[in-house]
Amino acid sequence: MTALCDRTGHDLAAALRAGEVSAAEILAATTARIEAVDARVGAFLTRTGDLAARQAATVDARLAAGEAAALPAVAGIPLALKDVLTTRGVRTTAGSRILEPYVPPYDCTAWERLAAAGSVLVGKTNCDEFAMGSSNENSAYAPVRNPWNLDTVPGGSSGGSAAAVAAGEAVWALGTDTGGSVRQPAALCGVVGLKPTYGLVSRYGLIAFASSLDHVGTFTRDVRDAATLLSAIAGHDPRDATSLPEPAGDYVRGLEDGVRGLRVGVVEEWLSMEGIQPGVRDAVSAALDRLEGLGASVVPVRLPHADYALSAYYLIAPAECSSNLARYDGVRYGARAAGAADVVEMNARTRGAGFGDEVKRRIMLGTYALSAGYYDAYYGQAQKVRTLVIRDFEAAFGQVDVIASPTSPTTAFRLGERTGDPLAMYLSDIFTIPANLAGVPGISIPCGLADGLPVGFQLMGRLRDEATVLRAARALEDAIGFAARPPLVAGLPA
Amino acid sequence: MGDAATTAGPVAGTDTAYETVIGLECHVELSTRTKMFCGCRNEFGAPPNTNVCPVCLGHPGTLPVPNERAIESIVRIGLAFDCEIAPHSLFHRKNYFYPDMPKNFQISQYDLPICVGGHLDVEVDGEGRRIGITRVHMEEDTGKTTHAGATGRIAGADYALEDYNRAGVPLVEIVSEPDLRSPAEARAYLTELRATLLALGVSDVRMEEGSLRCDANISVRPVGHPEFGTKVEIKNMNSIRSVERALRHEQERQVGVLAGGGRVVQETRHFDETTGTTTSMRSKEEAFDYRYFPEPDLSPLEPDPAWVERLRAELPELPAARRRRFEQRYAVPPAQAATLAADHAWAAFFEEAAAGADPRLVANWMTGDLAGLLNEAGIELAGAKVGPRHLTALARLLADGTISSAGAKAALAEAFATGEAIEAVVRARGLAQVSDEGALTAVVDEVIAENPGPVEQFRGGKEGALNALIGPVMKKTGGSANPQVVRDLLRARLSR
Amino acid sequence: MTPTIDVDHVARLARLVLTDEERERFGRQLALILEHADRVREVAAADVPPTSHPIPRANVLRADEPGPSLSHEDALANAPEAEAGMFRVPPITEREEEG
Ligand SMILES: [Mg+2]
Numbered sequence A: 001m002t003a004l005c006d007r008t009g010h011d012l013a014a015a016l017r018a019g020e021v022s023a024a025e026i027l028a029a030t031t032a033r034i035e036a037v038d039a040r041v042g043a044f045l046t047r048t049g050d051l052a053a054r055q056a057a058t059v060d061a062r063l064a065a066g067e068a069a070a071l072p073a074v075a076g077i078p079l080a081l082k083d084v085l086t087t088r089g090v091r092t093t094a095g096s097r098i099l100e101p102y103v104p105p106y107d108c109t110a111w112e113r114l115a116a117a118g119s120v121l122v123g124k125t126n127c128d129e130f131a132m133g134s135s136n137e138n139s140a141y142a143p144v145r146n147p148w149n150l151d152t153v154p155g156g157s158s159g160g161s162a163a164a165v166a167a168g169e170a171v172w173a174l175g176t177d178t179g180g181s182v183r184q185p186a187a188l189c190g191v192v193g194l195k196p197t198y199g200l201v202s203r204y205g206l207i208a209f210a211s212s213l214d215h216v217g218t219f220t221r222d223v224r225d226a227a228t229l230l231s232a233i234a235g236h237d238p239r240d241a242t243s244l245p246e247p248a249g250d251y252v253r254g255l256e257d258g259v260r261g262l263r264v265g266v267v268e269e270w271l272s273m274e275g276i277q278p279g280v281r282d283a284v285s286a287a288l289d290r291l292e293g294l295g296a297s298v299v300p301v302r303l304p305h306a307d308y309a310l311s312a313y314y315l316i317a318p319a320e321c322s323s324n325l326a327r328y329d330g331v332r333y334g335a336r337a338a339g340a341a342d343v344v345e346m347n348a349r350t351r352g353a354g355f356g357d358e359v360k361r362r363i364m365l366g367t368y369a370l371s372a373g374y375y376d377a378y379y380g381q382a383q384k385v386r387t388l389v390i391r392d393f394e395a396a397f398g399q400v401d402v403i404a405s406p407t408s409p410t411t412a413f414r415l416g417e418r419t420g421d422p423l424a425m426y427l428s429d430i431f432t433i434p435a436n437l438a439g440v441p442g443i444s445i446p447c448g449l450a451d452g453l454p455v456g457f458q459l460m461g462r463l464r465d466e467a468t469v470l471r472a473a474r475a476l477e478d479a480i481g482f483a484a485r486p487p488l489v490a491g492l493p494a
Numbered sequence B: 001m002g003d004a005a006t007t008a009g010p011v012a013g014t015d016t017a018y019e020t021v022i023g024l025e026c027h028v029e030l031s032t033r034t035k036m037f038c039g040c041r042n043e044f045g046a047p048p049n050t051n052v053c054p055v056c057l058g059h060p061g062t063l064p065v066p067n068e069r070a071i072e073s074i075v076r077i078g079l080a081f082d083c084e085i086a087p088h089s090l091f092h093r094k095n096y097f098y099p100d101m102p103k104n105f106q107i108s109q110y111d112l113p114i115c116v117g118g119h120l121d122v123e124v125d126g127e128g129r130r131i132g133i134t135r136v137h138m139e140e141d142t143g144k145t146t147h148a149g150a151t152g153r154i155a156g157a158d159y160a161l162e163d164y165n166r167a168g169v170p171l172v173e174i175v176s177e178p179d180l181r182s183p184a185e186a187r188a189y190l191t192e193l194r195a196t197l198l199a200l201g202v203s204d205v206r207m208e209e210g211s212l213r214c215d216a217n218i219s220v221r222p223v224g225h226p227e228f229g230t231k232v233e234i235k236n237m238n239s240i241r242s243v244e245r246a247l248r249h250e251q252e253r254q255v256g257v258l259a260g261g262g263r264v265v266q267e268t269r270h271f272d273e274t275t276g277t278t279t280s281m282r283s284k285e286e287a288f289d290y291r292y293f294p295e296p297d298l299s300p301l302e303p304d305p306a307w308v309e310r311l312r313a314e315l316p317e318l319p320a321a322r323r324r325r326f327e328q329r330y331a332v333p334p335a336q337a338a339t340l341a342a343d344h345a346w347a348a349f350f351e352e353a354a355a356g357a358d359p360r361l362v363a364n365w366m367t368g369d370l371a372g373l374l375n376e377a378g379i380e381l382a383g384a385k386v387g388p389r390h391l392t393a394l395a396r397l398l399a400d401g402t403i404s405s406a407g408a409k410a411a412l413a414e415a416f417a418t419g420e421a422i423e424a425v426v427r428a429r430g431l432a433q434v435s436d437e438g439a440l441t442a443v444v445d446e447v448i449a450e451n452p453g454p455v456e457q458f459r460g461g462k463e464g465a466l467n468a469l470i471g472p473v474m475k476k477t478g479g480s481a482n483p484q485v486v487r488d489l490l491r492a493r494l495s496r
Numbered sequence C: 001m002t003p004t005i006d007v008d009h010v011a012r013l014a015r016l017v018l019t020d021e022e023r024e025r026f027g028r029q030l031a032l033i034l035e036h037a038d039r040v041r042e043v044a045a046a047d048v049p050p051t052s053h054p055i056p057r058a059n060v061l062r063a064d065e066p067g068p069s070l071s072h073e074d075a076l077a078n079a080p081e082a083e084a085g086m087f088r089v090p091p092i093t094e095r096e097e098e099g
């Protein structure tokens, strides 16, 4: 029998309503799992056990009062939040020393909505500092380890959230995705990662890395849970001027409608490109065959400028980050370097000591790209490439309903393998970055194993068309029947 | 351009005449209920850091959402200056570090401001001048820094304290063309600008509270020289008068430098209110690099043309038009018309009072005695106990001879203090003029007896000597005698 | 083309104290990254408009209505140093801004 903490959210929600389990029991199982594995995985930066216990008790009280029918779908289900999402009264560090003492005075919108719906927060997850990284090795606190193989990375930047869901330390989790930071770690950890359309989930309370690319996304064990969790956090938020104007939809509806007649586009250059791991290519090809077997048509599409997307991304994201991170100056919150003679020195020393390598590198890069004389050559040109990438997607979505690809060119790589080479690290987001530039939704689902490590299959859809992306992912997930569990967890008692 | 009246020279000892070129950059805080990008109250004088929230403190994860009232206000300002309202404008981030700025960037507008290319018409010495407005753009204010310790000045302070109540207050920047040619023109421009903004009701435009702040760029060049001289920026001027003072000083300083064969250095100078001089703050060898880029958290502004036209149609009468109307319709002299038209409260007061009496008398007494009384009491017109009906009554009683100027002065002062009706004051204080010949004859005879000198002169044919007799009569009657009646009476008694 | 980067100037703009080792390493790495990023010039033609927002919107505004502010205590709760209800910072010796 599967342990409570390893079951899906929708399964547990049904069990709660049927009176088979209590929210307290689900939480207890999850807490026990965290105690059992987190010393090795390192998914959490801050645990919120007392808060979780109160929230679980509230759900149980409502159930006892006969309110099961009125209970939101997310009520009583243990959740983890990436530590770039603000939580009122709960330390939020963004994985950085500079925010080590920071306790936000407000909740991010996504958590505010979940909390109101009875969600149970078990903790804040580790991540690359300010969400900058693809391996979680840029956390100022400790690296996260992949539950499938503790010598490998979980991916990043939302590595803690991905690892927590994979290891049963939370039933589901929220992460953020600026260049693939939800989909890539989901792929590497063998869970479902969804990055919705830009603006569908409010960014209010998402500690900004690159504003025009940042998205809140979900980590779940299956596609139905992704739809459920998304339904709870999506919809217009007046505190985010880039939030889409429409209210949240019900993304669970139509989930089981299948893919018969669906046109699936494949970027053939991507599958044949140098640097793609053969096991990844094989698993993805097999999944494409399954889609055809389900009645979808698989056709080639072209994204001619996708090649340039990575270059554009590594100008736009650092430029925005250099400005977004200027506020960490030691004046109003966070750490401050002591003993400075004046405010300029205090700022510079606070930032020099408070930021890690990758963050400093990107701040420097972005500052340079925006500085006088270089703006047009770098930032301006990158924004034009962004236009071309968007046009590519528009043209492709004129021919197909979704675009399929590997989520990442490789499975989880070994800790330390790419830390000395920023460019090699950046390449792990090559298939995910285009969706951030264009704002289109993307999902990664596990499609098999390569050398014992999970492979992620990415589906991207039209702007606002989460429904089609989720429906296709659900049909494929069902056909693949991916049931493998991380060895770390497989050995534990139910 | 080379009009001698608007130049600073020629300078003694040389035969070169210099022309001054001035451009002004004004920052105006809008009087919205809330800040530009968050729901905190926009109020002056609250205890430090009480009107702050995660957004205006720049907390991690917060986002700006623009205030629609502020956008409406800036469009109205642009329309008042006859600017083009851009069909598409953008917010940019202006990046620089300063502890009074919570995000370490200011949300401002850069290459696509919302209002471009307008003008403001001003009058200097009775002559009209059109001053170009380059642009009017929307931005946010910073917090307030207090330099603490040693001297309270920036240099030598031990530490600083930050209050973010003002951080994020909507700020409108109005940039003029370098069209101003003298400090007096700069003063006229600012006066007109202030009056226009007051008429629009978008700001309380108080320089002493910082809701109107002004920096000036000034250069001088030999008359006829086609290129501008090196410009100097002057900061820290706290009133319209100090702008004029600072510019006068700086104009003389620059002419002195050039006339002495020197070179003006491009720099920022600080005006010192107590000495009336400017001192160098820093030279601008290294240009600032603000790394402007489009604010990714905000969308462009694309005002609906129909909405803009509606705002245009609903603009109130602006001071320049009102001034012209007061001159033409009420025959008020230009200087008084300007004073009355500059302020909405004054204009409304005047028009109401002038409806029932001679407008010229009303204008005269408003800009004279009433202004003096307000000034003395240190209050605004809106807070005064006298209203338009007091001025109507005053003007009527003056016109029909019931009271003399002296009586009117006393009546207005009394009414100003108590709020009582003018008629009641005149009655109670016995301020009505005595025109009854019988009552005055005894006094007139007394004065004739007491002043043989003037009497003799008048009888000797010196008409002017009569005045030396009228004065004492007025004095003996406590100012209540009708001077015309006294004159007639004196003449009659002396010619017998 | 490998661009030359004035690392000290950029660090000053970004207000970062860098060690000698960081200065050297970042200089080298940034040059490499920029060389790669330089590819954006190959395709972006003059007639391509820039995109700064993935989903174009316009006129997203809020009503001028007061919302909640923080309590004075909450506002200062995270301050590294406070005095007299204000955020205390080391002395400010220069004004970096133009206005
Ligand atoms: Mg400005």
Ligand SMILES: [Zn+2]
Pocket: B035, B038, B039, B040, B051, B052, B053, B054, B055, B056, B057, B168
């Ligand atoms: Zn606020």
